[in-house]
Amino acid sequence: MSPLLEVNGLKKHYSLGRPLFGHSREYVHAVDGVSFHIDKAETLSLVGESGCGKSTVGRAVLRLFPITAGEVRLGGERIDNLSAGRLRNMRRKVQVVFQDPVSSLNPRMRVRNILAEPIKNFGLVRSRAGLNARLDDLMKKVGLPADALNRWPHEFSGGQRQRIGIARALAADPELIVCDEAVSALDVSVKAQIVNLLQDLQRELGLALLFISHDLAVVEHMTHRVAVMYLGKIVELAPRHELFARPRHPYTVALLSAVPIPDPKAKRSRIILKGDVPSPINPPKGCRFNTRCPFVFDRCRSEEPELRPVEEGHLAACHLNDQPVSESQLRGVEAMARRIW
């Protein structure tokens, strides 16, 4: 059986208008050849630094723009080149929850109408009674009182608005929800509530989640697998335990080591990345991480490492994982990974 979502060789390049005199047109290589899949009822998290292309991947899956190359498949069917008519049904199956619950809800619509819109648009109910039953059910699912339906978005707190955002996504009866920094703006206690809610809904409805976040502790708490992106590419992809216990890419190790730990007594060794932060307009030759990698050697500057299996289900794109690499270098990454715990 094919996975729910398949992304193969996805590229998205943004053109930067107004080429400088005497120069050719420039492109932002926002996403530059990304492949992954998500199964039904599975959470795959996308992590990586700001600007590495996470949201762009999310938007490509939502089909919010034409992609530059590659393909996106939902339930085995290509959706990146669908006609408008067929697109509608696909849009129902893939929904999104954004970071900012405030600006993503129409302030001039009552909650009832915000939620009824997708239900009606996609023809999911036949009668007024059916609609009302569905709306009540949605409120229950996201833990809001039924009378919330008659109120306006500004009457709710940030956490409640995020619940409304989730209810709106659920209203379309989706199979996959793209959560783009969906819990990042929430404070500690509300974040815990929303994370628990997403996990409950996944269990109950068999939802798949593409969970985009820079909060690695939340990711570790709720994901099944993790894809680490760097400058438009996936550099490591592994099941949760594998990734957190035995990272095989120096960038992943650096990322994990940089997470602030809520324990003032914790003594972790931190890897502060030095060197130039490269630009997605002119990505470095060879490995894209070579300008900042503490383990860089000659081959990294000339040859781009492929994303290859290093263990069952664990992919990494780093020359250090190759056989000819010296013992000491390999020990370096492992030792570094061990030191951060």
Place this chain on the structure above:
Amino acid sequence: MALLEVEDLQTHFRTPDGINRSVDGVTFSIESGQTLALVGESGCGKSVTAMSILRLIPEPPGKMAGKIRFMGRNLLDLSDKEMRGIRGNDISMIFQEPMNSLNPVLTIGRQIGETLRLHQGLSQKEAEQRAVDMLSRVGIPEPTRRVGEYPHQLSGGMRQRVMIAIALACNPKLLIADEPTTALDVTIQAQILDLVRDLKTDIGAAILLITHDLGVVAEVADRVIVMYAGRKMEEASVPELFANPKHPYTEGLLGAIPRLGSSLRGATARLSEIPGMVPNLKKQIDGCLFSERCYKATDICRKIAPGLEEKAPGHVAACHYASKEMVPA
């Protein structure tokens, strides 16, 4: 004398359906070279506290009372002109919403340079050079190219770093940072937090750090205040607060955070939640503001609001049931 002394600050807003007691009698101080963190649930009054210090509260509908002494002078007594000389110079602020605080029609370089020319009298050229330096210090790639760009051409994280660059450009005596790293990924965050630490050690600046992220607090702050519904609930040194929280609300906050490494310890149970919601700040509440949500609450909590009391040396909390250690008189 501490650099900043806030005494019984009250900032209230008049709204159509009553007075919103956003900040209701908050007292604290910060020494030079010290980082004080302000934490608490959304809406508890952290940003309003910060805006009050900078006198950026619109009056009306806002109204401030109490004292805000900065280097001995009560800021609430200063003229608008005197206040403008302090803002962006002696006291600078990194705002929570970077997009709203950058001017969309000015290039990044102009915006950083403007501050420097205004407050430090640098020439256009010097200011521009300094702007490029600042951009590279906050980790923006290709700074020479980016100085010429406009805010909409940058990613959210980059705009946040530009704000940080502007705030740090004048070497302020007090930096107020309102969620400075929320929009940033962890590697850049680590870099920015280092920068903030440098500011503290190199020029002895004081820092008021507002954040939801208790990890960031543990990492960079010296002391921490936990706010709830406009009041201070607990204050202690960072090691003390994390090891020995006295207020049930603080306990709840610490219990609700997912911890990195949880899957390695096999512990990925549900996150614990603090039940219920923040009370309406427009209603008069006689008892403890947290009592509705507190697992320890009894009748006395619902009737009488507990005052702040020193429960251990240098550790205050407002709770009838917080354990009290011997405090030397």
